[in-house]
Amino acid sequence: MKLFIDTQVLGPLELTVMEIMWAHGENNVRDVVDKLHRPLAYTTVMTTLDRLFKKGMLERRKSERAFIYSPTMTRTQWEHKRTGDFVDGFLSVAEPSRELLVSCLVEAVSRHDEALLDELERKIKQRREELSRGDRP
Amino acid sequence: MILPYLLRLVCLCLAAFFLFNFAAGLPLALASRAIVARANRMRARSAARLLFVLRVLPAALAFLVVVGLCVPSYLWLEPELAVEEIAAPWIATAVLGAALCFIATARAARSILQARRHARSCERLSRATSFAGARLPVWILDTPAPLCALVGIFRSGVLLSGAVINRLTAAQLALALRHEEAHDSSRDNLKRLLILMTPGLLPGVSGFRAMERGWGRLSEWAADDEAAGGDTHRSLTLAAALVRVARMGGTALAPLSANFLDDCGDVTARVDRLLHPTPPLIHRHNWTLIGSLAAVFAVAVSLLNPVSLAACHATIERLIH
Numbered sequence: 172m173k174l175f176i177d178t179q180v181l182g183p184l185e186l187t188v189m190e191i192m193w194a195h196g197e198n199n200v201r202d203v204v205d206k207l208h209r210p211l212a213y214t215t216v217m218t219t220l221d222r223l224f225k226k227g228m229l230e231r232r233k234s235e236r237a238f239i240y241s242p243t244m245t246r247t248q249w250e251h252k253r254t255g256d257f258v259d260g261f262l263s264v265a266e267p268s269r270e271l272l273v274s275c276l277v278e279a280v281s282r283h284d285e286a287l288l289d290e291l292e293r294k295i296k297q298r299r300e301e302l303s304r305g306d307r308p
Numbered sequence: 309m310i311l312p313y314l315l316r317l318v319c320l321c322l323a324a325f326f327l328f329n330f331a332a333g334l335p336l337a338l339a340s341r342a343i344v345a346r347a348n349r350m351r352a353r354s355a356a357r358l359l360f361v362l363r364v365l366p367a368a369l370a371f372l373v374v375v376g377l378c379v380p381s382y383l384w385l386e387p388e389l390a391v392e393e394i395a396a397p398w399i400a401t402a403v404l405g406a407a408l409c410f411i412a413t414a415r416a417a418r419s420i421l422q423a424r425r426h427a428r429s430c431e432r433l434s435r436a437t438s439f440a441g442a443r444l445p446v447w448i449l450d451t452p453a454p455l456c457a458l459v460g461i462f463r464s465g466v467l468l469s470g471a472v473i474n475r476l477t478a479a480q481l482a483l484a485l486r487h488e489e490a491h492d493s494s495r496d497n498l499k500r501l502l503i504l505m506t507p508g509l510l511p512g513v514s515g516f517r518a519m520e521r522g523w524g525r526l527s528e529w530a531a532d533d534e535a536a537g538g539d540t541h542r543s544l545t546l547a548a549a550l551v552r553v554a555r556m557g558g559t560a561l562a563p564l565s566a567n568f569l570d571d572c573g574d575v576t577a578r579v580d581r582l583l584h585p586t587p588p589l590i591h592r593h594n595w596t597l598i599g600s601l602a603a604v605f606a607v608a609v610s611l612l613n614p615v616s617l618a619a620c621h622a623t624i625e626r627l628i629h
Contacts, residue, residue: 295579302544
């Protein structure tokens with residue numbers, strides 16, 4: 172039976188496992204263990220995959236004696252759903268919270284934009300310095 | 309339904325236009341993301357030209373087929389009976405064709421009206437000036453909005469806000485003007501209008517949004533390349549100008565115009581490109597235009613002969629009854 176999709180926050184190991192699943196598609200427990208950058212027990216990975224299946228992030232089918240897992244959605248779909256769930260949760264409460272959400276979002280976007288423009292200015296300055304060093308005899 | 313001779317011709321033209329536009333446009337619309345991805349790896353000017361040609365090609369071909377094949381074959385071979393019955397699906401297709409043409413015309417007309425209204429109010433509020441080295445007339449508008457745009461379709465000029473003039477250095481301003489002049493040289497405002505006038509796949513369904521956005525982005529990149537002219541110092545000055553204008557906040561966009569900072573989201577990509585400018589092309593053959601004209605000529609020659617006209621008429625007769 173397909174479980175309901177619950178895109179609650181993922182733990183660090185769950186996220187690492189999901190990154191592997193998004194990058195490689197279908198995997199069994201052994202494949203995931205091999206692709207992890209740090210040594211982890213087979214049973215730990217098996218439990219994590221089972222938890223992700225129960226959260227609706229993965230689906231599985233039986234092949235011979237092992238389960239083959241695959242992601243139920245792409246990373247972009249997951250991020251979209253996560254953001255959507257967060258905004259929906261915020262908007263489901265009283266009116267002032269909506270205004271707060273919008274003002275927080277605007278502030279966050281402005282801060283992000285400023286930081287981005289600072290970064291671009293830094294890149295231009297750095298490139299100018301590289302050029303002036305190259306121009307010098 | 310029974311329709312008189314000329315009304316049948318109108319009905320036939322609209323239905324044929326709809327069908328050919330849909331048949332030619334559907335594969336392009338389905339492949340548009342792949343085409344844009346491929347275009348992003350080409351030189352900006354050639355890529356922008358390619359996307360523009362592909363965007364207007366389905367409608368242009370459909371128009372050519374209607375004018376060069378359907379109308380002559382009908383006028384030449386259809387007997388002038390007073391009335392004739394036409395199948396309901398054909399009428400429905402003609403209605404879809406009429407809706408398609410109406411939406412595109414209304415969209416273009418609204419943009420032209422907005423642009424004229426905007427130009428008139430700018431003329432009233434701005435003062436004309438000339439900048440050393442600037443090829444186009446410049447109008448200065450006293451507004452704090454970060455405005456720097458090429459306005460006008462056939463008689464173009466650059467609209468600048470006082471805030472932009474105060475914020476940019478003389479070198480940055482000169483390059484911003486060169487950027488707008490590059491838009492003028494490639495007739496980007498006229499192309500913008502033609503894109504608005506070109507119908508989508510179905511009424512209310514464009515199918516070419518990715519291609520249109522891609523054209524907008526690539527035409528900005530191309531204008532950047534032409535303004536910088538492959539010179540790294542000029543390129544960095546232009547990049548610095550972009551960042552300064554972006555810092556001024558949301559750009560006040562003029563209708564049917566090429567704005568210096570059209571889409572704030574693209575500023576990163578534009579600056580990154582300008583950090584490593586591509587050398588300008590030495591031999592500029594407009595292969596896209598030559599190819600399109602050759603294709604149009606080939607289609608026109610193959611259409612205008614008695615055999616194809618008779619075949620077209622026979623097909624239409626089978627379809628409409």
